[in-house]
Amino acid sequence: MSERVEHLRAQVGIELAGKRLDQALAQLFPDYSRSRLQQWVKEGLVTLDGVTCRPRDKVIGGEWVDLEARLEDQVECKPQAIDLDIVYEDEALILINKPAGLVVHPAAGNPDGTLQNALLHHDPELIQLPRAGIVHRLDKETTGLLVIARTPAAHKSLVEQLQAREFDREYRAIATGVMTAGGSVDEPIGRHPTQRIKMAVHPAGKEAVTHYRVLERFRAHTYLKVKLETGRTHQIRVHMAHLRYPLVGDPVYAGRLRQPAGASEQLRDALRRFHRQALHALKLGLTHPASGEWMEWETPLPEDMQQLLETLREDCQHA
Template sequence: MNERVELQATLPPEAAGKRLDQVLSEVFADYSRSRIQQWIRAGEVRLDGAVCALPRQRLAGGERVEIAAELPPAGPVEPQAIPLAILYEDAALLVINKPPGLVVHPAAGNPDRTLQNALLHHDPTLAHLPRAGIVHRLDKDTSGLMVVARTLPAHHALVAQLQARSVTREYLALVQGVLAAGGTVEANIGRHPVDRKRMAVRRTGGKPAVTHYRVERRFRAHTLLRVRLETGRTHQIRVHMAHIRHPIVGDPVYGGRMKLPAGAGETAREAIQGFRRQALHAERLVLQHPDTGEPCAWQTPMPEDMQRLIEALEADREAS
């Protein structure tokens, strides 16, 4: 089935004078500018209730935009026998512990061997649901908990909970630098103005994003944080932590230059320099069961590579 897209937003005053396609690609950052342009030309975008068909149309700022469109059908996603770490399963949902390195669904550069392929092998009936029941994502190299719907009513209910921000998602993130206390980052996120493969904090445009964090453990030059998402933007934790100058260890996109504790021993140096992915793990998930309404919670420990990194930093702290 084709995936139906229905989007609404009020454009910021700062959009005045800018092109329609440019602003919409910032506001709806999950969709490329070329996709936005296709929707505009097809008459699937309305400004203040009127259809507009020119991507280059200049904006006044403050307009109400509505998009009702269908994503074109992608090629068939084939079932593939990929091991799944299933923490919970019933008729309505699955809870998966995603390992680092597993892409969630096929995209350019990753046509198969994804979580979606694995889910279709585990339960072929998921082919009748959008993206095989996947309602939220984790980056390829982020590990941890994901919930997957098994029925259309469960899919609708879980999406509604995510939109209402009633799902609790807590992460463990190892960041560079020593933080004195926890805090909140509230900063809009949109596509990077130059590098369209990256996200960035945007003063104008983008989508509202809120990240709460508190200190779990401090090391000599790093901090283990417990992070709670209030919103779920692409790369949100990674972008927000880099924004406050405490990027996640190992992040190849937003991490910057690797920092080592002064006088670190060989074990600690090798552990830090050898960690080639973002040290980010979705540890805890809390939601209402889509059928019963009962609160449900799951928790899963960090994967071995991240645990070894933490142990090396602990040993370095104790040896100093």
């Protein structure tokens, strides 16, 4: 990995007197996370009036801080010319509408051809950010909105918003079975104890909260609006399966295809051909990291989900 070095200097204000050095640094250099600043202190890259210190050492005010910020090129994947559906773009953010089939970042079995490769081709400067600025993810076959940071300050702000549950994330989903009403699921999610590719509701898992509302009912399916409080891996898919209303087409959590009794051949065929989870990240809202303005975006349902809904409606009319 290559790196670039930025030499930064600031004076400790008297209002910071008595604070730990790492706390003062977080105020003086807000573009960087506290953990990164602590690491630089430990590596001897921060001096206080020319003297190296420990993160817990106290400042008295008036000292000069010199910081040698070392920003590594964080990714080893190569830029690739992959088309991106860019919904919005400015100096701090990129919003994309991710298609089904696009993996967000390289992993075992998907070494390239990912969103991260595409982003590095679109903006080579993103190599300086962790995972090319990607701060959250969607599963490979889930479609919809994703936000990418373009600067260290934007990345820090978006990660903090995510951790504080300040993103507004709204999904559309088609579930198997007829739900009588909406509700919430507050069940922890962790790795499945025996099937490692799966997640599961598990008492030792991390807190996970999903809210859902019925938008439309069909003979044997339900169209849902889903909102996330937390963002665990496979969260909506796991929680809906836990309720025994798995998402249509989910290859991991839905089990065998259940054809509704008396379904039209058109619907039977549509369900057989729907080979991904029927899940779309429709809306995304967040505080812009540079302007502080609340911003929201919305992207329409992908064509395959629109067609499935139309087929479900036609099946209802002929029931």
